[in-house]
Amino acid sequence: MTAQQFLSRNRIPVVVTAICALLFLVYIVGAPDTFLDSGIYAALMGTIAFSGILAVAATFIVTLGEIDLSFPSIMGLSAYVFAYLFSNEVNFLLCFLAAIAVGVVLGWLNGVIITKVGVPSIVLTIGTMFLWRGLIQVLVQGQAISLYEMDGTVWNSLMVGKIGGYLPAQFVWFVAIAVGLGLIYRKHRFGSHVLFVGDNAASARMVGIDTDMVKIKCFMLMGFMAAIAGLLSLAFNQSFFPSHGDSMLLPTLAAVFIGGTSVFGGKGTIWGTFMGVLIMGSLETGIVSLGLTGFWYQFIAGLTIVASVISYALLLKKVG
Amino acid sequence: MGGGIRLASAAGLATYLPPDTSRAIESKTVTDPLLQLNGIKLAFGRLNVLKGVSFEIFPGEIVALVGDNGAGKSSLIKVITGVHRPTAGEIQFKGQRITLSSVKRSRELGIETVYQERALADQQELWRNVFVGRELTTAAGFLDIKKQKEETRRLLRDYMGFTSEVINVDSEVKGLSGGEKQGVAIARALYFNAELIILDEPTTGLALSEQRKVLNFIRNIRDKGKSAIFIDHNIFHVHDVADRFIILDKGQVAAQFTKAEISRDQLIDMMVELHQKGAIAS
Numbered sequence A: 001m002t003a004q005q006f007l008s009r010n011r012i013p014v015v016v017t018a019i020c021a022l023l024f025l026v027y028i029v030g031a032p033d034t035f036l037d038s039g040i041y042a043a044l045m046g047t048i049a050f051s052g053i054l055a056v057a058a059t060f061i062v063t064l065g066e067i068d069l070s071f072p073s074i075m076g077l078s079a080y081v082f083a084y085l086f087s088n089e090v091n092f093l094l095c096f097l098a099a100i101a102v103g104v105v106l107g108w109l110n111g112v113i114i115t116k117v118g119v120p121s122i123v124l125t126i127g128t129m130f131l132w133r134g135l136i137q138v139l140v141q142g143q144a145i146s147l148y149e150m151d152g153t154v155w156n157s158l159m160v161g162k163i164g165g166y167l168p169a170q171f172v173w174f175v176a177i178a179v180g181l182g183l184i185y186r187k188h189r190f191g192s193h194v195l196f197v198g199d200n201a202a203s204a205r206m207v208g209i210d211t212d213m214v215k216i217k218c219f220m221l222m223g224f225m226a227a228i229a230g231l232l233s234l235a236f237n238q239s240f241f242p243s244h245g246d247s248m249l250l251p252t253l254a255a256v257f258i259g260g261t262s263v264f265g266g267k268g269t270i271w272g273t274f275m276g277v278l279i280m281g282s283l284e285t286g287i288v289s290l291g292l293t294g295f296w297y298q299f300i301a302g303l304t305i306v307a308s309v310i311s312y313a314l315l316l317k318k319v320g
Numbered sequence B: 001m002g003g004g005i006r007l008a009s010a011a012g013l014a015t016y017l018p019p020d021t022s023r024a025i026e027s028k029t030v031t032d033p034l035l036q037l038n039g040i041k042l043a044f045g046r047l048n049v050l051k052g053v054s055f056e057i058f059p060g061e062i063v064a065l066v067g068d069n070g071a072g073k074s075s076l077i078k079v080i081t082g083v084h085r086p087t088a089g090e091i092q093f094k095g096q097r098i099t100l101s102s103v104k105r106s107r108e109l110g111i112e113t114v115y116q117e118r119a120l121a122d123q124q125e126l127w128r129n130v131f132v133g134r135e136l137t138t139a140a141g142f143l144d145i146k147k148q149k150e151e152t153r154r155l156l157r158d159y160m161g162f163t164s165e166v167i168n169v170d171s172e173v174k175g176l177s178g179g180e181k182q183g184v185a186i187a188r189a190l191y192f193n194a195e196l197i198i199l200d201e202p203t204t205g206l207a208l209s210e211q212r213k214v215l216n217f218i219r220n221i222r223d224k225g226k227s228a229i230f231i232d233h234n235i236f237h238v239h240d241v242a243d244r245f246i247i248l249d250k251g252q253v254a255a256q257f258t259k260a261e262i263s264r265d266q267l268i269d270m271m272v273e274l275h276q277k278g279a280i281a282s
Helices: A003-009 A011-030 A038-063 A071-087 A092-117 A121-140 A154-160 A169-187 A189-199 A201-206 A211-237 A246-258 A270-289 A296-319 B073-080 B103-109 B126-131 B145-160 B178-191 B208-223 B235-241 B264-281
Strands: B006-008 B027-029 B035-044 B047-057 B062-066 B088-093 B096-098 B111-115 B196-200 B227-231 B244-249 B252-258
Touching: A003 A011, A011 A270, A011 A296, A038 A071, A038 A169, A038 A189, A038 A211, A038 A246, A038 A270, A071 A092, A071 A121, A071 A211, A071 A246, A092 A121, A092 A211, A154 A169, A154 A211, A169 A189, A169 A211, A169 A270, A189 A201, A189 A211, A189 B126, A201 A211, A201 B111, A246 A270, A246 A296, A270 A296, B035 B073, B047 B073, B047 B088, B047 B252, B062 B073, B062 B208, B062 B235, B073 B196, B073 B227, B103 B111, B111 B178, B126 B145, B126 B178, B145 B178, B145 B208, B178 B196, B178 B208, B208 B227, B208 B235, B235 B264, B244 B264, B252 B264
Parallel strands: B062 B227, B062 B244, B111 B196, B196 B227
Antiparallel strands: B006 B027, B035 B047, B035 B088, B088 B096, B244 B252
16 A cells, blocks of 8 residues: 555544644643653553543444443443442452443443434433433442552552553553454454444345444443443542542543544544544643643633544545 | 246236236246245235235346336335245245245345445445455454455456456445446345345436446346346336336236337336326225
8 A cells, every 4th residue: 555545545543643743742842841751641641541441432332323421420330339349348350340240231221222212322321321320429429439448459550550660551451452442443343343334224234234233232342441441540549439430521522533433423443532532631731731721721622622523524525 | 038938928918907917927937936926915914015926036037026106016025135024925945935034034045135225335445345244254253354355356357347447445435436336236246146136226316327337237147147126117227127027016916028028118008007097096
């Protein structure tokens, strides 16, 4: 493949990579003291991993032409189940598996109601977002759960330790998940089916793809990754708050859309999402380092999102 | 004309209307039929859509299903492709009695449908479209992308006469014209050894040059020794391409003709007459 062919076939990933590189260039030029120091990158890697894991799974959902707004609540409920069991001295592995099971089952429930009952995903997941968050509120009555016993355990270092005293383990998990799911997305039969269901469900059905099952599996994947992100961030914070995961919704979805995954379905890349996560995850730190106040964060984040989605729409119009 | 070795005594135009005329057509077959429908009935509640349809399709022939709106053409196609289960009657394929329980089952047997709108997924590469649902994989479900691309190139060359300069297997399908998309879907069916390809209104809404392409792709099916059933409202296309015509009216076979037995104008007259009768009756 020539460089020209590569560019023409990967316009959107190339553009989002350029935006990301440009952004970091601005950080480095504008705040060299901060961004020429390795410490900031360790800190960034440590914080973006959680929404990064969510965004990779959400890319599958958006590629289907669906949406999931309930993953922050699933993340919270899974984390709650872990925190509750762990603070009652249940074996770590059992706590972990129970939390994962909750995530997968809640994802499955979303998928089944969307496909078999026929409730649109945006409507249903607004409902389940409130439902599971509400359940957490009822169960914990506003109380936080402390998990300081996790400190210093092998599990804790496996999940959120610093490898070589520098590299955050949760970032390694994020990269591993992104690479694994990236391969599935582009090179596995399942990923191909996700692309076809999102692109033209009727044609997917004609070739014998069980479109409902593909969707249900994607929502289960979303639930699974919500649980994983929930557990990693729980280990990171070493305490459970009733709002656990709540702040993840919009930055995660914004990362997917900045990454160029089409809201109409059938098109996207995990690489783009990865870049989107880097952009969304670095903006706040970057803005503050540049000497602006934190009040600018939402404004500039909004500008970035709007500018990137407009440029993709224009790119697609021109080509397509 | 391939295997359409079927001798039917023409039912005259004057006698085609009574419901029992299909029985008046005596047929002697030299080859065994590929598909045989015997007394297929289909009802939705109290609505009888198909009232005992019987006919055969022979290897290497193109058969047009013609009839007015509501005659049962689409329902019949859905029975043959496994979308609807018939209420009564039997289906034989290659001499075996079969039950078509799903689209997937029909496809496995070698009956494949090409719908204009649902032929291919626009934003996916050609090599993905050709193998979707029947992927070539290496280990653990991972795609053998290299092999899929090679085979897609071969398919385009052998079944459509396209060289890689004309269509790149890495390009998205949306760059193809409406006719070419159906051509790829037909080529795909042939590549996967479909014996019977069903085309539902393949030329509707296409530009004239595209219609011509599609008709050529349909002729290609016969050239490869396979059979096709197609529905089209354009009697010119029907008469041009089909070897045989099966006329459906109110859920029954009203008449069958080979191309030699009926001229295009006679066919048109007949369709108009059926339409008028239907209009009066309702």
